[in-house]
Amino acid sequence: MSLHGMDVEAGRRLSKEFARSSQRLLDLSGSLTPLITNVQWHGDDGQRFAQDWKAYRSQLVAAGHALEAASNAVQRNVEEQLAASTTSAGSGGSTALDRLLDSASEEAGDLWDDVGRVTSVLAGTASTMWHLAQDLAPLPVGNLMDAEENRATRFGDFVNMGWGWLISGEPPSITQLVSNGVLFVAATWNTAATVTSFGFHNPHLMDDGRPVAGEPIPLTVGNPNKSDANGRSETPVPSSISAIVATTNAAYGDAGMAGTEDTGIRITTVDKPGGPPAYIVSIPGTTRWMPDGAANPTDLTGNLELAGGNLSTAAEAVRLAMEKAGIPNDAPVMLSGHSQGGMIATALASDSSFTNRFNVTNVVTFGSPVDSAPIPASIDVLALQHAGDPVPQVDLADATLLPGGGVSATRDNNAMVVTLPNPDIDPGFAGISYHDSNRYVESVTQQEGGGPINQYSQKESTQQFLTIDASQVSSTVSNISRKQ
Structure with missing residues (x-):
């Protein structure tokens, strides 16, 4: 007789192992806390680590509870399997067997989802514990751990490119290969330099580190040409696409100010x-x-990470900032970015773990390369580009080297790409003056009265973000940073 459904003995063992692992993590979170709090560590680094530990401990506890939930889910499947088997044996009819097969299929899907969530949590917990050990280790050991982790991550980027090729049938783009190649060479050099100095010096060349996000700081909503009491530009009321672009432009002025030092x-x-x-x-x-590898993550390294098809530390920090801002899972979200900010927006919109957490309905970019981002068709994307701006072209229209030696160039999303007339200014070297964010605000203001920008603004998904009533609008700013 063939077996349908779960091997109940294997299921029992799996449930018990999940339960034991859950208890170990919960015990660990409790036993480490007094050890860490009793360490005599004064100064800013000690205070920062004590704050970080609170987040680490929360992740350990969350992982423990996730394993407990998985244990309960498996046990429930065992019990239902036994009940279904008993019913089937008693009736001997095909109807009972059909019910058993249907139940097994449904429960197997639920179990697969549960295991997937647990695997994700455990991966995050393993990373957290590695970083905790790195932070507690003496300087030479911590530097060596950091350098080797960075090199392993870079190697993993090539594995991810190969896996993407395998499952999609599309080879990595030229831009991805070059960017990840540069990052891997830099990581290898970092490791060599760190080992040569016996761990006392890690140059962190093109090392993207770990994401950090600050608490949201309230802003005044009004005229972007005016400053609020803290010296920051006011956030404009999002009454149009140009106002949304202007808000992104205003965010440039927040760098280096109190609370947004990076x-x-x-x-x-x-x-x-x-x-x-x-x-x-x-x-x-x-x-x-x-x-x-300094604290500001929107740097050259961040550009290379994103061009390589990876989630940069800046992108991960944006995710953390959104979580700290308390954005609900089902709330509509629009991501708006200029240049590297647009690359961050499209990278996040292409990441299933991010879109499972946040309900991204719209993306607006200006002066950004977007062709290589596999953004789902369910997200409405508007990509604004000056005709002579060289930056949107750095992904080479997603040009890909084919195994036979040919070159293919096909965009990986359905973005509405709008080419704007160049502003009447000196183009500068290779047209780089056309990349200026202020010029984009001016161009969009001039062009949005009709045509594709107006068409995009009238979409149902876009309308939920637009209003002329300032009383319906509030705004905050959050620091995003990098930690080595």
Whole structure:
């Protein structure tokens, strides 16, 4: 007789192992806390680590509870399997067997989802524990751990490219290969330099580190040409696409200010009657061009990460900032970004773990390369590009080297790409002056009265973010940062 459904003995063993693992993690979270709190560590680093430990402990506890839930789910499947088997044996009819097969199929799907969630939590917990050990280790050991982790991550990027090729049938783009190649060479050099110095010096060349996000700081809503009491530009009322672009442009001015020492993203909430609040996340582009792994993550390294098809630390920090801002799972979200900010927006919109957490309905980019981002068709994307701006072309229209030696160029999404006339200014070297974010605000203001920009603004998905009533709008800014 063939077996249908679950092997109940294997299921019992799996349930018990999940339960034991859950208890170990919960015990670990409790036993480590007194050890850490009793360490005599004064100064800013000690205070920062104590704060970080609270987050680490929360993740350990969450992983423990997730394993407990998985244990219960498996046990429930065991019990239902036994009940179904008993019913089937008693009746001997095909109807009971059909019910058993249907139940097994449904429960197997639920179990697969549960195991997937647990696997994700465990991967995050393993990473957290590695970083905790790295932070507690003496400087030479911590530097060596960091350098080797960075090199392993870079190798993993190539594995991910190969896996993407395998499941999609599309080879990596030229831009992806070059970007990830540069990052891997830099990571290898970092490891060599760190080992040579016996761990006392890690140059962190093109090392993207770990994401950090600050608490949201309230902003005044009004005229972007005016400053609020804290010296920041006011957030404009999102009455049009040009106003949304202007908010992203205003976020550039937040870098280096109190509370946003590295760089800031703005989150605008639109709360109109008759619907849930909608959130506009405004992400500026590159604000630092050095590749030295410093605290500001919107730098040259961030550009290479995103061009390589990876989620950069800046992108992960945006995710953390959105979570700290309390954006609900089902609330409509628009991601707006200029240059690297647009690359962050499209990378997040292409990441299933992000879109499972946040309900991204719209993306607006300007001066950004978007052709290589596999954004789902369910998300409405508007990509604004000056005709002579060289930056949107850095992905080479998703040009791909084919195994036979040919080249293919096909966009990986259904974005509405709008080519704007060049502003009447000196183009500068290779047209780089056309990339200026202020010029995009001016161009969109001039062009949005009709044509494709107006068409996009009239979409049902877009309308939930637009209002002329300032009383329906609030805004915050959050620091995003990088930790080595």
